[in-house]
Amino acid sequence: MSNQHINPTVRPVDPFDPQEDARCLKKAMKGLGTDEKSLTNILSKRSYEQRMEINVYYKTMYGKDLQQDLQDETSGHYRDALIALVTPLPCYYAKELNDSLRGICTNEDVLIEILATLTNNQLKAVRNAYVKNYGKDLESDIIGDTSGTFRRLLVALNNAGRDESSVIDMSAVERDAKALYNAGAKRLGTDEDEFIQIFCQRSYEHLRVVFEQYKILSGKEIEQSIKSEFSGDSKECLLAIARHVLCPSLHFAKRIRGAFKLLTTKHNQLIRFIVTRSSIDMADVKIDYKTKYGHNLEKDIKKYSGGDYSKLLLALIAEN
Template sequence: MDPYRQGQPGAPPYPSYPHMQYAPPQPYMHNIGFSGAPQSFGMPQPYAGMQHPTPYPQGYPPQPGYPAQGAGYPSQPSPYPTQPGYPQAAPQPQAYPGYPQGENPYESQQSSNQYAPPPQMAYGQPTQPSHAIKKPRPTVVPADPFNPRADAEVLRKAMKGFGTDEKSIIRVLSSRSNAQRLNIAFEFKTLYGKDLDEDLQSECTGHFEEVVLALMTPLPQYYAKELHKAISQMGTDEDTLIEVLCTMSNHEIGIIQDTYASMYRTSLVDDISGDTSGSFRRLLMSLCCANRNESYDIDADRARTDAQALLRAGELRLGTDESTFNAVLCQRSFSQLAATFREYESVTGHPFEKAIKNEFSGDIKDGLLAIVKSVTSRAEFFAERLHKSMAGLGTTDHQLIRIIVTRSEVDMEDIKEAFEAKYGKSLQSWIEGDTSGHYKKCLLALIGCYKP
């Protein structure tokens, strides 16, 4: 257990789905996804949390790779929208921005489908209530109506006998949420006594197999695997470390650390510390502490003070005081950082990003820029990551797969829009030019550009 979070008051029973409180995670009963707040006025938006009763069966043993029931997590609300698949910290009573007396604007929209996830969360301006509530736009939404047994039968038929019906596999898996896919896997084993993952692995090949297996993995386990691969391979995949640790909330980082320790019997902090060095290692160590202030409040005086401190630590001195940049960017809330960046630009006449590019280089520069971009436009950050995975000679397939799988249930429509605005061509056209076969069709289906 992370010593920074152990024993904190208000720790809830361990739930397996955001904004719900119920039994520990069950086999095939987890959801994955990851949410990035849509941006307005250059600031990440807070959300209004919700609670719903569990839709899942009870009484199954805990899923390997998850912390034990009763593990403590930070009780403060987070300005980050929580990913589907992460256990939710202790709920905090709060009003829905723009609605009187805390009225839930989505209560009437709740589905009667027992497998449906909670409604999308509302987003409002951190500094004051706003009637203009914008939600992230996913490309994969839960199927309604949903019949997991019928889907299990379709998948069994697609893999039984000679040959494989890849089209049916893509049609089912790309049009169900991860929670629904894992319910399908549970029904599959109930009906046929076989693991759906194993059958899919034996019937699919290459990058298509990689996408399919990623779709069937709970998010904390998936990210733990990606981080372990980034550290344990020859050399270090710094891009993966940056993408994961620089964009997540305290709660999500803590869950990944617990999952990593359970899966690999070693500490994520120790593994990262042994595989990185210098200012970049100190940045990652600070992020692993999961101690960012996550309140919604903005302190204008603090923003001015931090902007001046960053200016003195960088552009107004010979050399750079990296510790000041590290302390501000790893401690302040995203709302507070947005105010600091605006104050910095008003004083210097240029964006804070330019200061980082002038003062830093290498991995530490990339890490700090990832934090800044997460504050100003998370959709654009992931659009840049997708472009980088396909630009130049060859394709970084594992990065392309990871982003599309994890963002498809969150804000892929926003990412597609940001991609085309920045690069002048659609994400669909880039994927079609860089991939082929069933792998290409599955990716296109996940971004809403192909219907099998």
């Protein structure tokens, strides 16, 4: 989408020989001990499309999935990050969603993060992968595990019906800004339907201008209004959409920062953001991280991770 400024840290390598890469990866996992340095060097320096090509060659040459060999030959968070790198994105997101919907506690953060930030085509591919890999419908699982306004927001997002044109019609912008104002700040109580429709259907470009108009009308930033009109998971979901609309790289810088905790670092979250954003806008995320928190992302990665895992994450966020 045009609001996603493409400024990755992982770019396609040229010249690229997927057959040779497959051979080197196999060699790195053969015999006693694993050559982690080679695994890191290859997989952190190939674009997503190149990694998918290596997958195909690996399976053709050795009759085994690269994911399976990495699963067998590596361990811990390092293994999780390597497997994330070589998993097709729709399958990876489907797995993250399935993990977050299974068990006693639903991980609302993951649902919000994925459903609130993917394009229509990406969401459709994730839904297909979900059915294929888990034999279940994503919408049914969302309905079964969530409730109220939050459930309705997720179902609307999962429907993948967002307008993705970049044309801005100022009369439509003014109508939506007024509708949001009338649905929230101007009245007692909140007309949640209006927020759901506008936040889940309109294009990012349109929403950005709506938020500017909203501020002129109400004297409030849209984030302020969301915080005063909504609570809990609904509030977090609408905030994620608004922040992603206004500045995706700052939104993800904040989310990465939120993954760091001294004894309980959210490694799944950290891996997901670094693996996926390294191919999109990680160079911008790093700048926003430094501006917002006063020090480099590299510093926090070193502080909250270690060993080969740390080296792999650092390699992914270093411009190659």
